[in-house]
Amino acid sequence: MTRRTFQVLLALAESPLHGYGIRQRVAETSDGEVRLGSGTLYEVIHRLTDDGWIEEVPAPVDDTGSGGPRRRFYALTNEGRGALRIELARMERDVLHARTLDLLPEG
Amino acid sequence: MHLLLHLLLKLYPRAYRERYGDEIAAVVREQQECDGGGPLFWCGVAWDHVAAARRVRRRMRTRGWGETMIEDIRGAVRSLMRSRRFAFFAALTLGLGIGATASVLTVADRVLLRPLPWDGAERMVELGTYIMGGEDLAVLSGPLLLDFIERLDVAEAVVGASRGRPVRTDLAEPFQLTATQVSPGYFPFFEGEAVAGRLLDDADHRAGAPPVVVLSHGYWTEAFGADPAAIGRSLELDGTAHTIVGVLDPAFTAPRPTFWAEDDLVRPLGLYQRELSEGSFSIQAVARLRPDVGPEQLQAELEGIGRERYVDRGGFVTGFGSAPFRDTVLGPSVGTNLGRVLGAVALLLLVGCVNVASLLLTRASQRRDEFRTRASLGATRGRLLSQLLWESAALAILGSGVGAAMAWGGVEFFRSHAPAGVPRIAEITFDPRMLIATVVLSVSTVLVFGAAPAWAASRGAGGPTTRSTHGRGQTRARSALVGLETALAAALVIWSGLLARDLVEMSNEDPGFRGDGLVAGQLDLRGRTGGASAESRRDFVRRLSESAGAIPGVQRVAIATELPYSGNALVSSMTPLDAPEVAEGTFIPVVAVDGDYFEAFGLDFVQGRPFDTERDDDRMLAVVNEAFVRQYWPDLDPLAGAIKSGGEDVDDEGVYEVVGVVADVRTVPGRPAPPKMYADYANEAFVRFHIVLQTDGPVAPVVQSLRSAVSELDAGLPLNDVTTLDAVETRALAEPTFYASIFASFGLVALLLALVGIYGTTAYATASRGREIGIRVALGEHRARIVSAIVRRTLVVVGVGALAGGSIAMLGSVYAADALRLVDPRDPLTYGAVSLLVVATATVAAWIPARRLSAVDPNTALRGDDR
Numbered sequence: 001m002t003r004r005t006f007q008v009l010l011a012l013a014e015s016p017l018h019g020y021g022i023r024q025r026v027a028e029t030s031d032g033e034v035r036l037g038s039g040t041l042y043e044v045i046h047r048l049t050d051d052g053w054i055e056e057v058p059a060p061v062d063d064t065g066s067g068g069p070r071r072r073f074y075a076l077t078n079e080g081r082g083a084l085r086i087e088l089a090r091m092e093r094d095v096l097h098a099r100t101l102d103l104l105p106e107g
Numbered sequence: 108m109h110l111l112l113h114l115l116l117k118l119y120p121r122a123y124r125e126r127y128g129d130e131i132a133a134v135v136r137e138q139q140e141c142d143g144g145g146p147l148f149w150c151g152v153a154w155d156h157v158a159a160a161r162r163v164r165r166r167m168r169t170r171g172w173g174e175t176m177i178e179d180i181r182g183a184v185r186s187l188m189r190s191r192r193f194a195f196f197a198a199l200t201l202g203l204g205i206g207a208t209a210s211v212l213t214v215a216d217r218v219l220l221r222p223l224p225w226d227g228a229e230r231m232v233e234l235g236t237y238i239m240g241g242e243d244l245a246v247l248s249g250p251l252l253l254d255f256i257e258r259l260d261v262a263e264a265v266v267g268a269s270r271g272r273p274v275r276t277d278l279a280e281p282f283q284l285t286a287t288q289v290s291p292g293y294f295p296f297f298e299g300e301a302v303a304g305r306l307l308d309d310a311d312h313r314a315g316a317p318p319v320v321v322l323s324h325g326y327w328t329e330a331f332g333a334d335p336a337a338i339g340r341s342l343e344l345d346g347t348a349h350t351i352v353g354v355l356d357p358a359f360t361a362p363r364p365t366f367w368a369e370d371d372l373v374r375p376l377g378l379y380q381r382e383l384s385e386g387s388f389s390i391q392a393v394a395r396l397r398p399d400v401g402p403e404q405l406q407a408e409l410e411g412i413g414r415e416r417y418v419d420r421g422g423f424v425t426g427f428g429s430a431p432f433r434d435t436v437l438g439p440s441v442g443t444n445l446g447r448v449l450g451a452v453a454l455l456l457l458v459g460c461v462n463v464a465s466l467l468l469t470r471a472s473q474r475r476d477e478f479r480t481r482a483s484l485g486a487t488r489g490r491l492l493s494q495l496l497w498e499s500a501a502l503a504i505l506g507s508g509v510g511a512a513m514a515w516g517g518v519e520f521f522r523s524h525a526p527a528g529v530p531r532i533a534e535i536t537f538d539p540r541m542l543i544a545t546v547v548l549s550v551s552t553v554l555v556f557g558a559a560p561a562w563a564a565s566r567g568a569g570g571p572t573t574r575s576t577h578g579r580g581q582t583r584a585r586s587a588l589v590g591l592e593t594a595l596a597a598a599l600v601i602w603s604g605l606l607a608r609d610l611v612e613m614s615n616e617d618p619g620f621r622g623d624g625l626v627a628g629q630l631d632l633r634g635r636t637g638g639a640s641a642e643s644r645r646d647f648v649r650r651l652s653e654s655a656g657a658i659p660g661v662q663r664v665a666i667a668t669e670l671p672y673s674g675n676a677l678v679s680s681m682t683p684l685d686a687p688e689v690a691e692g693t694f695i696p697v698v699a700v701d702g703d704y705f706e707a708f709g710l711d712f713v714q715g716r717p718f719d720t721e722r723d724d725d726r727m728l729a730v731v732n733e734a735f736v737r738q739y740w741p742d743l744d745p746l747a748g749a750i751k752s753g754g755e756d757v758d759d760e761g762v763y764e765v766v767g768v769v770a771d772v773r774t775v776p777g778r779p780a781p782p783k784m785y786a787d788y789a790n791e792a793f794v795r796f797h798i799v800l801q802t803d804g805p806v807a808p809v810v811q812s813l814r815s816a817v818s819e820l821d822a823g824l825p826l827n828d829v830t831t832l833d834a835v836e837t838r839a840l841a842e843p844t845f846y847a848s849i850f851a852s853f854g855l856v857a858l859l860l861a862l863v864g865i866y867g868t869t870a871y872a873t874a875s876r877g878r879e880i881g882i883r884v885a886l887g888e889h890r891a892r893i894v895s896a897i898v899r900r901t902l903v904v905v906g907v908g909a910l911a912g913g914s915i916a917m918l919g920s921v922y923a924a925d926a927l928r929l930v931d932p933r934d935p936l937t938y939g940a941v942s943l944l945v946v947a948t949a950t951v952a953a954w955i956p957a958r959r960l961s962a963v964d965p966n967t968a969l970r971g972d973d974r
Contacts, residue, residue: 020134037155038134039115042127043163050166072130 001087007034008044009053009076009084016057016075019045045074053080109135111149118160120167176497179490183497190470194502196863197466201506201549203856204459206513209545211452213514213538214521215445223436224360225298227263227395233435234265234392234409236417237426244430247390249376249383252290254412255392256378261405262394266293268366269376269389272631274825277343280818283631283825284326284344286372296395297361303327304338304353307375311352314379318349324357326371345634349374385416393432405429444846447926450919451599451853456545458595458857460552462864465588467553469867496554503550507542510549514542524845589868589901590908596854596861597912597945598919603854604937605920605930606847609777612929614840619772619780620671621709622832624662626806627670627799628813629828637821641792647820648788651798652702654816660804666701668793670832671708671772672839681784682751684762686739695735696774696781699796701788705730705769707801715746715767718787727752727790729763732771735782750784763790776839777928799832806831846926858945862952869901870956880960894957901953902946909945913938 011017011025022045023036036044048054057075076084098104112135116124135152142148187194223231234255235244247255252267259265267290275282291312293299299306302324311319320342322331331337341348355373360366376390377383396405406428413427478491518537630651632638637647648666655664681695704710705717718728729750736745750763763786771780788796802809810829817826880893920932930937 019130020137023134023138037152037159038131038138039152039156039159041134042131043159046123046127046163047166071133 001083003034004036004040004044005048006084006087008036008041008048009080009087012054012074012076013081013084016060016073018059018071018073020071022074048080049074051079053077053083109149111153115153115156115160118156119163123163123167175490175493179494180497180501182494183501186494186498187501193466193470193867194505196867197463197502197553198505198509200459200462200466200860200863201502201553202509202513203860204456204463205506205510205542205545205549206517207853207856208452208456208548209510209514209541210517210521210537211448212541212545213518214535215449216538216541217535223433225296228432230263230396230398230400231432232394232396232405232429233432234394234429235427236388236413236424237428238388238424244428246388247392248385248388249378249390250385251413251416252376252390252392253378253383254416255394255409256290256292258412259394259408261400261408262396264292264296265392265394266290266296267376267390267392268293268361269391270370271374272827273344273372273374274823275342275344276346276823277348281823281825283827284371285369286320286344286374287366287370288374288376290376290378290390293361296393297359297366299359299361300356301353302356303335304351306353306355307373312375312377312379316375318344318347319352319374320344320349321373322351322354323371323373324354325369327354330371344372344374394429402429444842444926447922448846448849451602451850454595454599455853455857456548458592458599458860460549461588461592461595462860463549463552464555465585465592465864466867468585468588499550499553503546503553506549506553507546510545511542514545524848585868586904589864590904590911592861592864593905593908593945593949594911594915596857597909597941598915599850599857600854600945601913601916601938601941602919603847603850604941605927605932605934606843606850608934608937609927609930610840610843610847613777613843616773616777616929618671618776618836619710619770620832622671622836624801624803625707625799625832626802626810627667627797627828627830627832627835628810628826629795629797630817630824630826631795632824633794635821635824637824638794644792644794645789648701648792648796651816651820654819655798655800655813658800658809658812658816660802660809661800662803663703663707663801665704665707665799665801666699666788666796667704667799668699668791668796669696670797670799670835672774672776672835679752683735683739684749684751685743696783697786697791698783699786699788699791699793703801704785704799707799708772710772711770713768713770715765717767718789722789725790727761727763728766728787730767730769730785731765732769732780732783732785734771734780735784736768738782776836776843797828843928858948861945862948865901865905865949865952866956869897869953877960890962894954897957898950898953901949905946905949905953909942912945913942 007026007030008022010029011022014025017025019038019041023038023041026034026036045054049056053076054074055077057073059071059073095104112132116128116131119127138152139148225231233244234247236247236251237243238245246269247267252265255262256265256267269288271286271288273284273286275284289307291307291309294306301321304321306321307319310316322337324333327333327337337351338353339351341350343349409427409429413424417424481491482488515537518535522535632644632647637643652664652666655661679695679697681697683695700718702720705712713733715730717730731745731748731750740748745765745768748765750765752761752763763784769785772783773780774783798813800809800813814826817824883893884890916938917933924932
C-alpha cells in the first residue's frame with residue numbers, strides 16, 4: 001500500500017468526504033507532507049473504488065457546495081476498513097520490531 | 108474550463124474522463140483559489156496529471172488513439188530496426204525506383220508532354236516551303252514572310268526569325284557575334300520580357316527606323332559588366348552604329364530554330380528596311396492560328412498566297428506547307444529517344460516494385476508466427492494492421508528520402524549531360540509533383556504487397572498451432588516474383604548492353620579520316636574585301652594557306668567547306684551522267700576542298716588522284732567517294748564519269764570531270780557514309796570555309812599564329828569555331844554516349860535490384876529449411892552438396908527468368924532497332940554475355956545465404972525453431 005493510498009483510506013475512516021475534502025484532510029493529518037495533486041487524487045479514488053475499498057455515498061444534507069455540480073462523497077467500505085486495519089497492524093508490528101532494535105524511543 | 112486542463116483530461120480514457128472530469132475540474136478550481144494560479148501552479152497540475160493518467164491507463168488497459176498511434180509507430184520503427192538489412196534493401200529499392208522514375212518523368216514531362224509554355228501554343232504551326240519537289244519543310248524568304256504576315260487570315264499572328272553573324276567593329280579587335288533577327292510582334296508572340304530597358308517595338312521595324320539592338324543577358328554581363336548604363340549606348344555592328352535599347356530576360360525561351368539562347372543580340376529582321384531577295388531563304392516562321400482553323404483551310408490559304416509570289420514565276424519553290432510547332436521544337440530523334448528512356452524507366456520501376464513486393468512477401472511469411480502469437484495474446488486485427496501500415500509508411504518515408512535525393516541528382520545529371528539538341532533542357536528543374544506521383548505509386552506497392560500478405564497471414568490468428576507452415580502457394584508466388592524480376596532486369600541489361608556495345612563499336616570504328624593533330628577554324632568572307640569575287644576568295648585562300656604553312660609546327664594546311672562528323676552542311680543539285688535511274692538534279696553533298704585536304708585527313712585514294720595544287724586550266728574537277736560510285740555508277744569506270752551541275756535541262760552550268768575515287772568518310776558516327784562529291788576550291792570558291800592545320804606539337808600556339816596570319820590578311824576578319832578534330836569526334840558521340848550511359852545505369856540498377864531480390868528470397872527460403880538442413884548435416888551430408896542444391900533451385904527460377912528476359916528484349920528490340928547503328932539488335936554476343944552475367948549474379952546472390960546457413964551448427968539449427 002502506498003503512502004497516498006494509506007492516507008486517503010485514513011482520511012475517509014473519520015467520515016465521508018468529497019475529493020477536495022480528502023485532499024485537505026490528507027494534508028492536515030500528514031502535516032502537509034502528503035500533498036495530493038488533483039490528478040493523483042482521482043487516480044487513487046478511482047483505483048480504490050475499482051477495488052471496492054471505498055464507494056460513493058449520497059452527499060450529507062449539510063453540504064452546501066459552491067453552487068457547481070453536486071460533489072460526490074466517498075466513504076470507506078467494510079473491505080476498505082479491513083484493508084486499512086491490516087495495513088495498520090502491519091505498521092504496528094513493524095514499529096514494535098523497530099523498538100526492540102532500539103531504533104525508536106519508547107513511546 | 109482552463110484550456111490546459113481540458114487538454115490534460117484528454118490524456119485519460121474517455122470513461123474515466125466522463126466519470127471524474129467535472130470533479131477534477133472542481134478540485135483544480137478550489138486549489139487554484141487557494142494557491143493562486145501562477146504558471147508554476149499549472150506546471151505542477153500538468154505534471155501530476157501526466158503521471159496520474161499513465162497510471163490510470165495502465166490500470167484500465169485502454170489507450171487514447173493518439174497513444175495507440177505512437178505505440179504503433181514505435182513498434183513499426185522497432186520492428187524495422189530489428190531487420191535493418193531488410194529495411195535497407197527495401198528503402199534502397201524504393202529509392203532507386205522513385206528517383207529514376209521521378210527524374211526521367213520530370214525531363215520527359217518538360218520536354219515531351221507539357222505543351223509549349225506560350226499562350227495558344229497548341230495552335231502554333233511552323234510555316235514553310237517545299238523546294239524543288241522536296242518533301243521536307245524548308246525555310247521562307249523575307250518577301251514570303253511579309254506576305255504571310257500581312258495576308259494570312261487564318262492566323263492571329265505570324266512571326267519569323269533568322270540568325271545572323273554580325274561583326275562588332277568598334278573594338279580593338281573585330282569580334283563576331285551571333286544575333287537572332289526577328290520580325291515585328293516576335294516578343295509578344297513568345298511572351299518575352301526585358302530585364303532592363305525595353306524590347307523591340309513596332310517602330311523599330313519600320314522603314315528608316317534607327318538601328319537598334321537588344322542584348323542578351325549573357326552578352327550584357329560579358330561585354331558591359333551588366334551595367335544598366337549600357338542602355339542607350341551604341342555599339343557598331345558591321346560598321347553601322349546600333350543603339351542598345353534593352354536587355355532580354357535570361358529566362359526567355361523561344362525554341363530553336365526561331366531563337367538561339369546562346370545568341371549575343373536580338374535585332375530586327377529588317378523586313379521593311381531593306382530590299383529583300385526573293386531568292387534568299389533563311390527565315391523560320393511560326394503562326395498562331397485562330398481557333399477552329401482546320402489544316403485544309405490553312406493549306407489553301409498558304410498555297411493561295413505563296414503561289415502568287417513563287418510558282419507563277421519560276422520552278423524553285425514547288426509548294427507551301429505547315430507542321431505542328433511542337434514537332435519542330437522536339438525534333439524526331441529526341442522524341443523517340445526520350446520515349447525509349449521512358450519505357451526503360453517504367454521497366455525499372457516495375458523491377459523495383461516487384462522487388463519490394465518479393466522482399467515484403469518474404470518478410471510477411473517470416474512474420475506469420477509473430478502475428479499469430481500476438482493475435483492469440485489478444486491483439487486485434489486492427490492493431491496488427493495499423494502497425495503494418497506504419498511499417499509501410501516508415502519504409503515509404505525512407506525510400507522517398509533516398510528517392511528525392513536521387514531524383515534531384517538525376518535531373519541535374521540530365522541537365523548537365525544531355526546532348527545538344529534536347530530542346531528546352533536548360534529550363535528543366537526538378538518537379539516535386541513527379542516525386543509525389545512516384546511516391547504514391549511506391550507506397551501503394553508497399554501497401555499492396557507488404558500489408559496485404561501480412562494481413563492475410565494474421566487471419567489464422569489464434570489457431571491451434573503457432574508453428575509456421577509455409578504454403579506451397581507462397582513459395583510459388585515468391586519464385587514467380589523472382590523470375591519476373593530477373594526477366595525484366597535481364598531485358599534492361601540486354602538493351603543497355605546493346606547500346607553500350609554499339610557505342611564501343613562506334614568509337615572503335617574507322618570514321619574514314621584521321622583526326623589526330625588536326626585543328627580547324629572557320630572563316631566567313633561575306634562582306635569582306637577578300638570575299639568580293641571568286642577570284643579574290645581564291646587569292647585570299649592561297650595567301651592564307653601560304654602564311655599558315657609557314658607557322659612553326661604546321662605540317663599540312665587544308666581548306667574545306669565542311670568538316671567530317673558535322674552532318675551535311677551543303678548539298679547541291681547534281682546529275683551524275685550515264686547513271687541508271689537517277690533523278691535529274693539529285694541533291695548531293697558537295698565539299699569544296701583545297702590544299703592538302705586528302706593527305707591531312709588521311710583519306711586513301713581507291714582510284715585516280717587528288718586535285719593538283721597548282722593548275723592553270725579552268726577545267727572543273729571532282730573527286731567522289733566510294734558510296735557515290737556504288738550508288739550511281741556501280742558498273743561504270745568512275746574515272747571516265749562526269750557530273751553535270753544542276754538538272755539535265757539546265758544548260759551551261761558546267762560538267763565536272765571525275766579525277767579520283769576516295770574512301771568513304773562518315774558524316775554521322777555509325778551511319779553509312781552517303782554519296783559525296785569533293786570539288787576543287789579552285790572551281791567552287793565558297794565564301795565560308797574551314798581552314799584545317801595539321802600539327803605535331805601543341806595546338807594553342809599554332810591557333811595563335813593562325814589568328815595573326817588571318818588578321819594580317821584582313822584586320823577585321825574573325826576566326827570562328829576553333830576546334831580540334833578530336834573534339835568534333837567527341838561531340839559527335841555525345842548523344843549516343845548520353846543515352847547509352849542512361850541505359851547502362853538503368854541496367855546496373857535493375858541488376859542490383861534483382862540481386863537484392865534473389866538474395867532476400869533465397870535467404871528466406873533457406874532459413875525456413877534450417878531444421879531440415881540441420882538434420883541433413885547431422886546425418887553427415889556434405890555441406891557443399893546442400894549449398895549446391897539450394898543454389899540449383901534458385902538457378903532454375905533465374906534461368907527461366909533470363910530466358911523470358913531475352914525474349915522480352917528480342918520483342919522490344921523491334922522498336923529499338925534504329926537506336927542501334929552498328930550492332931544487330933539480336934546480337935548473340937550481348938544476349939549470351941548478359942545471360943551469363945545474370946546467372947552469375949544470381950548464383951552469388953543465392954550462394955551467400957545458402958552457405959551462411961549450412962555453416963550453422965546442426966545442434967543450434969535443431970534446437971531453435973525453424974528460423
